[in-house]
Amino acid sequence: MGQVLVIANQKGGVGKTTTALNLGAxxxxxxxxxxxxxxxxxxxxxxxxxxxxxxxxxxxxxxxQNEDMTNEIILETNFGPDLIPANVDLAVSEMELMNTVARERRLTAILNPIRNNYDLIIIDGQPSLGLLTLNAMTAANQVIIPISCEYLALRGVDGLMKMIKKVQGQLNSNLKVNGVLPTMFDRRTNHTEWALKQIRDRFEPKIKVYNHIIYRSIRFAEAAEAQEPIIHYAKNIPGADGYRNLARELIKNNEI
Known part of the structure; x- marks a missing residue:
């Protein structure tokens, strides 16, 4: 059965979507x-x-609402992976799922029938610790936590770690944290150097902090506007190399 990886952090703007897209590419x-x-x-x-x-x-x-519709909603992309899309309709789903039986396993019911079709399913989690994130954690085998190299990004991680531990203890004992991915590193500032050290001190050695740092670059925003992965839009920037190296490490460690 294929693996399921969730890219998770309750803070927005730390590179979850960028990581999901480029890792998949x-x-x-x-x-x-x-x-x-x-x-x-x-x-x-x-x-x-x-x-x-x-x-x-x-x-x-x-x-x-109806997992039998899963195959109908899968779309193709112009760079290879398939996509289960989302839009603003999803915003009301948490409220609607509150009284649903096995509400924390709705995403699991969607993904389990199609897991064997893929080597890896990558979930781009929302920036919150609500029911959708709980569904993602329950469905997944693995978690990668992107953290931008700034003080406020590090402060908000404790809540996420508590949720992961609760899921591991009550809903999904197979869930593991693969590692923490430092993002938006700006080598021109002392602050990001300090923040990276704080990230390593906070997590290691219990949780791996990847050496594949994602460097800040305006090319990421331009790639998003162009609707292209960074490995196609600006393939030679350090951030693109970071995602290539992360992908190779996941394969090497048999996490895919």
């Missing part, structure tokens, strides 16, 4: 069958994959 180039899952009502991953979220009639919202 690199792994596809390396010969892996990848499914991307947009679990954020903002639909950023969906847009970045070349689809206009507000124009879609069927999204993951519909599959959460």
């Amino acid at each position: 690199v792994l596809t180039e390396l010969g892996k069958d990848i499914l991307l899952v947009d679990l954020d009502p903002q639909g950023g991953l969906t847009f970045h994959c070349g689809h206009e979220p507000d124009e879609l009639k069927l999204t993951i919202y519909n599959a959460l």
